[in-house]
Amino acid sequence: MTKHTYDMGLVGNCAFLALINTDTSVAWLCWPRFDSSFVFGSLLDTQKGGEFSIQPAHGAALQSKQYYQENTNVLRTEITTADGRYRVTDFAPRFEQYDRYYKPLMFIRKLEPLAGAPRVRVVCNPVGEYGSKQLTRRRSSNHIAYLGLEEEIRLTTNIALTYVLDGEDFALNETKYLVLTYGAPLEAPLETTAERFLSATGDYWRKWVKNMSIGNFHQDQVIRSALALKMHQYEDTGAIIAATTTSLPEAPGSTRNWDYRYCWMRDTYYILTAFNNIGHFEEMERYFHYIANLSGKVQGKYQPLYGISGTTALVEQELDLAGYLGNQPVRIGNDAYTHVQNDVYGQVLVALLPLYVDQRFVNRERANPEALMYEALRLIETTMDVPDAGLWEFRNLAQYHCYTYLFHWAGSHAARQTARALGNKEMEALATKLNEEAARRIEQCYSEELGAYTNAIGSPHLDASTLQLILMGYLDPASDRARRHLEALENELKTPEGLFYRYRHADDFGTPETTFLICSFWYVEALACVGRLDDAIREFEKLIAYANHLGLLSEDVDAKTGSQWGNFPQAYSHVGLMNAAYRIAKKLDRPNFV
Numbered sequence: 001m002t003k004h005t006y007d008m009g010l011v012g013n014c015a016f017l018a019l020i021n022t023d024t025s026v027a028w029l030c031w032p033r034f035d036s037s038f039v040f041g042s043l044l045d046t047q048k049g050g051e052f053s054i055q056p057a058h059g060a061a062l063q064s065k066q067y068y069q070e071n072t073n074v075l076r077t078e079i080t081t082a083d084g085r086y087r088v089t090d091f092a093p094r095f096e097q098y099d100r101y102y103k104p105l106m107f108i109r110k111l112e113p114l115a116g117a118p119r120v121r122v123v124c125n126p127v128g129e130y131g132s133k134q135l136t137r138r139r140s141s142n143h144i145a146y147l148g149l150e151e152e153i154r155l156t157t158n159i160a161l162t163y164v165l166d167g168e169d170f171a172l173n174e175t176k177y178l179v180l181t182y183g184a185p186l187e188a189p190l191e192t193t194a195e196r197f198l199s200a201t202g203d204y205w206r207k208w209v210k211n212m213s214i215g216n217f218h219q220d221q222v223i224r225s226a227l228a229l230k231m232h233q234y235e236d237t238g239a240i241i242a243a244t245t246t247s248l249p250e251a252p253g254s255t256r257n258w259d260y261r262y263c264w265m266r267d268t269y270y271i272l273t274a275f276n277n278i279g280h281f282e283e284m285e286r287y288f289h290y291i292a293n294l295s296g297k298v299q300g301k302y303q304p305l306y307g308i309s310g311t312t313a314l315v316e317q318e319l320d321l322a323g324y325l326g327n328q329p330v331r332i333g334n335d336a337y338t339h340v341q342n343d344v345y346g347q348v349l350v351a352l353l354p355l356y357v358d359q360r361f362v363n364r365e366r367a368n369p370e371a372l373m374y375e376a377l378r379l380i381e382t383t384m385d386v387p388d389a390g391l392w393e394f395r396n397l398a399q400y401h402c403y404t405y406l407f408h409w410a411g412s413h414a415a416r417q418t419a420r421a422l423g424n425k426e427m428e429a430l431a432t433k434l435n436e437e438a439a440r441r442i443e444q445c446y447s448e449e450l451g452a453y454t455n456a457i458g459s460p461h462l463d464a465s466t467l468q469l470i471l472m473g474y475l476d477p478a479s480d481r482a483r484r485h486l487e488a489l490e491n492e493l494k495t496p497e498g499l500f501y502r503y504r505h506a507d508d509f510g511t512p513e514t515t516f517l518i519c520s521f522w523y524v525e526a527l528a529c530v531g532r533l534d535d536a537i538r539e540f541e542k543l544i545a546y547a548n549h550l551g552l553l554s555e556d557v558d559a560k561t562g563s564q565w566g567n568f569p570q571a572y573s574h575v576g577l578m579n580a581a582y583r584i585a586k587k588l589d590r591p592n593f594v
């Protein structure tokens with residue numbers, strides 16, 4: 001079977017994201033927000049998805065080379081044709097200006113001839129309302145306006161507008177620029193502004209990387225993962241989305257096609273841990289403000305996920321689109337917002353712990369901690385006896401999940417630490433009581449027969465989420481129980497290629513066909529924790545081979561073919577890589593591997 005990969009690069013500026021194919025076409029770009037309709041969406045429908053491409057005039061490219069400018073999110077694609085060679089540099093401007101970040105809804109493409117006399121054809125045809133709305137084009141002196149959306153899309157370029165409007169090819173004998181904007185247009189000199197923005201954006205990203213605190217273990221992969229992850233924070237509100245896309249299938253024909261352009265409470269704990277591990281705190285502070293804003297919307301429970309503005313209702317809809325490689329349905333919204341997932345309260349408490357106990361954060365960043373902590377603790381208390389859908393969001397099955405109780409345990413432990421830091425004895429007593437009760441429930445998941453913790457009380461099934469018992473410190477990594485638990489999970493869920501299934505039992509959609517990449521990285525972390533460092537390094541190096549040509553990771557991997565599936569790029573997978581590399585690097589820095 002042929003190996004399937006997502007041959008695309010990601011650019012963004014924490015206001016929008018775009019995916020660029022190796023043939024220079026824009027496969028995905030949503031405006032004005034991460035969760036808005038696409039204006040370019042050929043990823044999900046080549047007919048209705050619009051087009052923005054810079055293609056060879058005569059036939060297909062002979063060769064394509066795509067790469068990032070080192071330590072940046074500036075993407076370059078070099079195309080070799082029968083006539084010559086050219087390069088497209090794509091980026092979303094981001095840099096400091098007037099004591100804040102400049103991050104406009106502006107996508108810039110620089111087109112340069114490199115060799116020979118290439119002829120190219122530029123097509124720019126944005127669409128609205130997920131491809132159901134064609135936009136009106138209006139020609140002006142030096143730009144094309146696309147009308148029909150709430151705000152104007154404008155293409156400002158020094159390419160002859162006639163060539164773009166008529167789809168005619170032209171000889172590329174000098175550098176050309178294309179600046180696409182939504183809302184506020186470019187009202188400045190084209191060439192010098194584009195060059196200044198390119199230089200400033202590259203400088204911003206290189207400085208951001210220089211401020212990372214990381215070990216020497218596979219630095220290149222860690223840096224790329226961190227850069228990809230950073231782009232998934234919607235800076236305006238602080239929300240961090242799970243993935244750039246919607247409806248890329250977990251496996252072909254599976255119908256497991258979901259919209260991941262939202263903020264999952266459970267994902268964010270791991271994401272913030274990753275940012276904490278590399279010494280970047282700004283992202284954590286912004287997310288804290290997002291959570292604090294959500295707090296006022298809580299009505300008896302936290303939802304598993306929210307919109308990037310804190311939207312609570314994410315009603316799922318199916319669109320009349322062909323789907324990625326014909327995989328339907330295409331969904332927007334996500335009905336998981338209605339699910340009961342009780343681990344979220346502990347996730348919030350653990351994620352925000354550093355804001356209260358780490359002295360590098362000053363008091364103004366700890367607004368009203370008691371209220372937020374009490375709220376989450378009370379919700380843990382009231383849901384201790386409530387079954388839920390669990391981490392994997394089973395749609396028709398509620399159980400008493402081990403993972404949920406683990407985060408009741410970890411969250412109450414974090415609240416206890418916070419209470420001590422604040423000198424709040426009442427909160428400390430409540431947290432201690434809940435911590436002890438959660439531990440008792442976790443132990444009810446232990447199977448003497450299997451020598452392992454099952455996924456839920458009374459269940460016979462093993463689940464990769466229970467690797468977190470070791471990673472969160474519930475199980476002493478040096479204990480026999482931790483070692484036996486890890487071995488049982490290996491025997492049940494690991495593939496010969498080092499990949500890990502979430503679980504092997506049937507769910508609402510049948511038996512899972514692909515492995516979940518984050519679970520594989522959890523496995524690597526667990527190996528490092530229990531002292532099997534050589535195994536951890538070997539398995540880590542297997543996993544990084546499942547990245548695409550740019551080091552970007554998908555959600556799922558087919559164990560048989562090594563194919564990438566699921567939404568892409570998947571923030572969760574990059575977090576897994578970063579945290580696994582951090583865990584290994586810490587061990588390597590020690591004089592003894594214990």
